[in-house]
Amino acid sequence: MEETLTHLLNGFDVALTPYNLMFAFAGAIMGLIVGAMPGIGSLAGIALLLPLTFKLDPTAAIIMLAAIYYANMYGGSFSGILLNIPGDSPAVMTALDGHRMTRNGRAGKALFTAILASSIGGTIGIIIITIMGPLLAALGLRFGPAEMTAIILMAFTSIGWLLGENPTKGGLATCLGLMLAVVGVDMARGMSRFAFGFPELLSGISFVPLVIGMFGFSQVMILMTDERRKKRDAAQAKDTDAPQADAVPMAQQKIRLRDSLLTRQEFFRVVPVATKSGLLGTIIGVLPGAGATMAAFLCYIFEKRTGGNGAAMGEGVIEGVAAPEAGNNAAAAGAFAPLLSLGIPGGGTTAVLLGGLMMWGLTPGPLLFTEQPEFSWGLIASMYVGNIMCLIVAVSIIPFLTKILQIPVRIIAPIITVVCVVGAFSVNNSAFDIGVMLASGVVGYFLVQYKYPTAPLLLAFVLAPILERSMRAAFEISGGQISIFYKSPIALSFLLVIVAICLVPMMIKAVRALGQRG
Amino acid sequence: MKRTLTCLATLGLAASLVSPALAFEPDQDVDVIVPSSAGGGSDLFARTLADVIRSENLAEDTNYVVTNRPGGSGAVALAYATTQTGNNDMLITIAIGQIISSYALDWDIKGADMTPIAIMANDDFFLCALTDRFENAEAAIEAAKSGDITFGSSQKANSDHLAYLLLNKYAETNFKYVQFGGSGEVMSALLGGHVDVGIFNPGEARGQIAAGTVVPLASFSAERMDSPMFGDTPTFTELGYPDVVAAETRVVLGPPEMDDDAVAYYEDLLGKVAETDRWQQDYIARNNLSPVFMDSAATEEHLKTVIEKRVPIFEESGL
Numbered sequence: 101m102e103e104t105l106t107h108l109l110n111g112f113d114v115a116l117t118p119y120n121l122m123f124a125f126a127g128a129i130m131g132l133i134v135g136a137m138p139g140i141g142s143l144a145g146i147a148l149l150l151p152l153t154f155k156l157d158p159t160a161a162i163i164m165l166a167a168i169y170y171a172n173m174y175g176g177s178f179s180g181i182l183l184n185i186p187g188d189s190p191a192v193m194t195a196l197d198g199h200r201m202t203r204n205g206r207a208g209k210a211l212f213t214a215i216l217a218s219s220i221g222g223t224i225g226i227i228i229i230t231i232m233g234p235l236l237a238a239l240g241l242r243f244g245p246a247e248m249t250a251i252i253l254m255a256f257t258s259i260g261w262l263l264g265e266n267p268t269k270g271g272l273a274t275c276l277g278l279m280l281a282v283v284g285v286d287m288a289r290g291m292s293r294f295a296f297g298f299p300e301l302l303s304g305i306s307f308v309p310l311v312i313g314m315f316g317f318s319q320v321m322i323l324m325t326d327e328r329r330k331k332r333d334a335a336q337a338k339d340t341d342a343p344q345a346d347a348v349p350m351a352q353q354k355i356r357l358r359d360s361l362l363t364r365q366e367f368f369r370v371v372p373v374a375t376k377s378g379l380l381g382t383i384i385g386v387l388p389g390a391g392a393t394m395a396a397f398l399c400y401i402f403e404k405r406t407g408g409n410g411a412a413m414g415e416g417v418i419e420g421v422a423a424p425e426a427g428n429n430a431a432a433a434g435a436f437a438p439l440l441s442l443g444i445p446g447g448g449t450t451a452v453l454l455g456g457l458m459m460w461g462l463t464p465g466p467l468l469f470t471e472q473p474e475f476s477w478g479l480i481a482s483m484y485v486g487n488i489m490c491l492i493v494a495v496s497i498i499p500f501l502t503k504i505l506q507i508p509v510r511i512i513a514p515i516i517t518v519v520c521v522v523g524a525f526s527v528n529n530s531a532f533d534i535g536v537m538l539a540s541g542v543v544g545y546f547l548v549q550y551k552y553p554t555a556p557l558l559l560a561f562v563l564a565p566i567l568e569r570s571m572r573a574a575f576e577i578s579g580g581q582i583s584i585f586y587k588s589p590i591a592l593s594f595l596l597v598i599v600a601i602c603l604v605p606m607m608i609k610a611v612r613a614l615g616q617r618g
Numbered sequence: 619m620k621r622t623l624t625c626l627a628t629l630g631l632a633a634s635l636v637s638p639a640l641a642f643e644p645d646q647d648v649d650v651i652v653p654s655s656a657g658g659g660s661d662l663f664a665r666t667l668a669d670v671i672r673s674e675n676l677a678e679d680t681n682y683v684v685t686n687r688p689g690g691s692g693a694v695a696l697a698y699a700t701t702q703t704g705n706n707d708m709l710i711t712i713a714i715g716q717i718i719s720s721y722a723l724d725w726d727i728k729g730a731d732m733t734p735i736a737i738m739a740n741d742d743f744f745l746c747a748l749t750d751r752f753e754n755a756e757a758a759i760e761a762a763k764s765g766d767i768t769f770g771s772s773q774k775a776n777s778d779h780l781a782y783l784l785l786n787k788y789a790e791t792n793f794k795y796v797q798f799g800g801s802g803e804v805m806s807a808l809l810g811g812h813v814d815v816g817i818f819n820p821g822e823a824r825g826q827i828a829a830g831t832v833v834p835l836a837s838f839s840a841e842r843m844d845s846p847m848f849g850d851t852p853t854f855t856e857l858g859y860p861d862v863v864a865a866e867t868r869v870v871l872g873p874p875e876m877d878d879d880a881v882a883y884y885e886d887l888l889g890k891v892a893e894t895d896r897w898q899q900d901y902i903a904r905n906n907l908s909p910v911f912m913d914s915a916a917t918e919e920h921l922k923t924v925i926e927k928r929v930p931i932f933e934e935s936g937l
Contacts, residue, residue, distance in 0.1 A: 147656030151665050154900070244812030245796075285690070287774045287797055290723050299697040299725065302690030388806040389799055442809065443825035445802040452657035454802075458821055459662075459904055465825015528655070528688050569799050576796040577768050577812065 108230060111477030114159060115485050120478065123160045124486045127167025128493060134168065135175020138312050138523030141188045142172035142432075143448045150456050158460035159475050163482040165456060166436070169449055170222055170483065171490045173392065173429045177214040181421070182207060182504050183516055185316030185523075189307050190392040190428035192558055193400040195315055197413060197420025204416050207505055208360030211498050213418045214425045216362070217374040219491040221426025224378030225385065225433025226483045234441040234469070236434070240386040241442075245573035246584045248389060250594035252567040255394070257598050258401045259560065264414070264553045273552045277560030280305055288572040300532035307393075307561065309524035309533040310540045314554055316520045317541025320513050322548060327509050360498050366418055373403055373419050374426035381427035385434025389566055391447040392428040392435075397559050399427030414555075433483065440476050442466055642706065642879035647681040649708045653695030653716055655688040659741065663868050664711040666901045667738075670891050677887060682709075691776070692716030696727040702873040706880035709735065714867040714924065715777035721925060722775035722932040733872035734921060735881055736888045737912040739902060741866040743781050743838040744851065746823050747815045748808065748831065755836035755857055758815060762791035769793035770804040770813035775932065778817045781838045781864035783931045785854070788861040808832065819866065820848055820906035838864045843908060864928070865908075869917065885913050 114120060134145035146165050153161035176188035180195035181202055194214055201210035229236065243251070263270025283294045284304030295301035362370065377399035384395040403423035404410040413420040435446040443464035445451035457464040462472060469476045504512070524537035547554055578584035586592045652664045661684070668682040687695040695710060702708050710732065717729030745755065752758040761767050771778045774797055786793055796813050798804045801822045808816040809831065820843070826832035827847060834851045837843060840863050842853055854862035870888060872881060891897050892911045902909045912920060 144656050147661065150657070151669065241806055241810035244807055244810050245798075246812075285723065285774075290775045292723070297726070299690045299693035299727075302693045302725075303688070388803050438806070442805075444805050444809075445800075448655075448657070451800065451802060455657065455662065458824075459900075461904065463825050463828055466829035466831060467825065528694075529686055530689060530694065532689075566799075569797070573796050573798060573807075576794060579794065 104231060107473060107477045108481060110473065111479075111481030112484075114474050114478030115163065115482035119157075120160050120163050120482060121485065123156075123164040124167050124482050125489055127164035128171040128486055128489045131168035131171025132175040132490065132494060132497075135172035135191075136178045136187050137175075138179055138185050138187050138308075138316065138519055140523075140526055141176075141308070141449075142169045143452065144526075145172065146449055146456075147452050150452060150459070153456065154459055156460075158457070158462055159478045161456065161460060162453070162475070162479050163486075165453060166479060166483060167486045167489075169453070170429060170432045170486065173222070173425075173432050174215060174218045174490050174494050176428075177218070177421075177425055178211065178501055179519075180315075181210045181214060182501060183316065183512075183519075184319040185516065185520065186311055189311060189562075190396045190424075190431075192311055192315070192393070193396045193424035193555070194421055196400075196555060197416050197418075200414075200416025201418075201421065202505065206416070207502050208498055209362060209366070209418065210416075210421050211501060212360045212362060212495065213366075213370055213421045215491060215494040215498075216367075216370055217377070217422035217425040218429040218494075219487050220371065220374035221378040221381055222429035222433055222487045222490075223484065224375060224426075225382040225430035226480065226487070228379070228382045228430075229433060229437045229440075230480055233437040236383070236386045237438040237441040237444075240388060240438055240446075242590060243387050244588075245570045245577060246588050247590045247594070248387070248570040249567065249574050250585065250591040250598075251387070252563050252570060254594050254598050254601070255398055255401075255563055256560070256567070257601050258398070258405070259556050260601075261401055261405050262553065262556050262559065264551075266551070269550075269552045270556050273547065273554065273557040274560045277557035278564050280310070280557075281561045281564035282568075287569065288576075298532065300530060304565070305536055306527055306533055308527045309537040310561065311558065312520050312523050313537035313540030313542075314544035314547075314558070316516060316523075317537060318544030318548060320516050320520070321541065321545045323509050323513050323516075360495075360502075362418070369409070370418055370422045373407060373422040376406075377403060377423045377426035378430040381430030382434035384427070385431030385446065386437050388438070388444070388446060389570070390431075392431040393562055394566075395431035395434075396424035396428040397555075397562065400424045436479075436483075439464070440468060440479070443468065642877065642883045644677075644680045644707045644880075644883075646707050647683050650682050650684045651695050651699065651708060651710045652684060652686045653688065653692040653710065653712050654686070656686050659866070660711050660713055660868070661686060662905070663739070663901075666897070667711065667870075667888075667891060670894055670897050670901075671887070674891075674894050674896065676890050690725075691719055691773075693720070693725045693727070696720060696725065696729070696732070699732060699871075699873040700727050704875045704877075705873050706877055708873050709884065710871040710873070712869050712871055713777070714865075714869055714921075715773060715780075717869065717921065718777055718780055718924065718929055719775045721929045722779075729871075729921060730925060731874050733874060733876040733881060734914055734917040735870045735872050735876075735884050736914065737867055737869050737910060737917045737920060738888060738892055739868040740839070740908040740910050741819045741821075741868070741905075742843055742848075742908055743778060743817050743819065743864055743866070744823060744834040744848065745785075745815055745836050745838070746808070746818050746827075746832050746834050748811070749833050751814060752835060755852060755854075758835055759789050759791055759857075762789075762793045765792040765794065767791075767793055767815065768796050768813040770796050770798055770807050770816040772798050772801045772804050777864055777866050780928060780931070781817055781862070783935050784862045784864060784928065785838075785859075787931060787934075788859045789854070805832075820845070824906060838862060839908065845906065848906075867910075867920075868907075869921070881914050889913070 176191035177194040180186035180191040181198035184199040186192045186195045198210045381395040400423050404413045409419045435450045438444045439450045445454045524533045650664045652661045654660050664684045720728045804816045807813045837853045
């Protein structure tokens, strides 16, 4: 512990030099921008900037790229909250409650909550990896394919809590998500599934165009139809002078920074939620093959199930913004534990950073901490500083961001459409993805009109490929024996939790029924 | 003597007159298509290539613009290239594994439909295990005859999968193939004891080998790697299995029906790139690659060998 503190203090010596501070700041700004632009995630942002850093000192370079990675988690929530277009896949869940809050006239508070929770979650993640990074990374190694299968199955069970008022509709949406997820080459047998001769479909439907369509483009259609309905209603109401149904039309929100600050009570509602999600998110971030998107989903569900205000989540409450935002930032920090202590990337973005380490002449691996303490601890210390920078920069731009809401529908709708098209295209530079975006936009529109929840669809879409891959790998290891799942204590305990999740509500019901009869 | 000199001078003059009139010069920016997303091995290859051409001023006014066209593990880029048939201002930087996939997975567009231009680097494969798991490669091969030894790999129908099939066939082993989502996941599974051996490029295993947790048992290359860390590792050829040879080769292709003059131009340009210090240091050495350079004819020959001699093993295995 004492040793860790000494190392960390030395790390701050490195991180706080004006040169490194400048790069952390530059990274934070770029990350916020890249995150806020739909379609360009941290992966593309970092990959494109990587070649520019080869001439830099490696510590400054990783400080900047890491800042892009976690600042991206802040920026992703902005367009999700304001326009219902998540900037990046981890921000999908934030849009659920965040955009509701915007429609209820509380955009400023939603943004502030997202930023505050991001910073709390991120800081918790960094504290955890500072204290027990190598330990957590070693723990993550115990999660092989069998254990990952069990944990994903548990996540699937938890979709039940997201289904909403009508479980049939929720179940159908989940199945639609599963169906979309099986498109593409089946990597266990090499067969192409439902690709219909399109080479673009061989690697599956891309998540980002799907999300942009389902949230963003469907939003444009909803805005347009709402506008027509409002005009019609207004024409009818002209004689009677009846008050408008919509309490605060989005366009009339005037948001100053002061109105965006949370009250004392709200602040104390956000902190515990963000802390819990921060812990959970860090652990998910450390697991091999999981990532910030999965962390955001699971933290949201966990909060909905266990939180005091869980029932109201989905209708625009700050807990619904805080949980996923804290979770995805914590996962971004958690992903650094296996990268720094073992040299193993947990996901796409950290894989690119790993490539960067090699290009800067470092050897990522178990020796990195001992051979390059300045580099490793400088990076960790810079993440504390960078998170505070992100917090300050992000809060100060809230008033500018919310100006977007004052743009009238007839102007903003075409702008959003352009953003959707460009965002969908820029993921893979593929015109095919624009088609995917438009199609999922139309589907999303009807899902919303007929009150089918979209969250279970997207969660199933994210989880299904990881489940398929893990389960197949587990069976490949065991030669088809199912015993691999109950011989591993970790997998077995997750499976028992699943049984409990399914049975406990039924048992409670049965006991109550018995009690009433007796 | 004087005469000879005059003769030589005339020849030299003639040569210098002829050489600038090389029949082809790109008349616009050259698109360098990367068939995978930004950040991968092919992307790094393309971006370093473009960077060396620019910084060493090898192609005066021409810009080399890198564009990523990911999807279908290369199928999207190949399909796009056929829409550019005859385009002389486009290059594709592809990994040989993706060309192999086009046959093993029977895509509509295959690797041989393109114009071969050059092969510029080899990323070797090593069979690795935890330090105390096997005494040496022979011990691992012997143990794998039982059928209980698992083999972690990251890409189906690709070059590392080909390496696995060649090993099982020619060393008469019975390794069990386990498919993961990426080499990082394979390394996690190896360190966590979920698989017995894994296949890695030097860059992917270097950190663990330096720390002593993982050892390279044998190399899938024809010759030993010239490096302090991997130089002591025997090749499967040395161990008596000369058919167990596979590597991730970095290939440059042109779209179908590229003109011969254009091929000659790019061949020459890429040859110059491969000779620069920057290429050798910043790309080959830093990424633990093995330097090779094959011109268009040699590349065509190499691809033909791989496609005709090695790829049919996928069909035999029933993929």
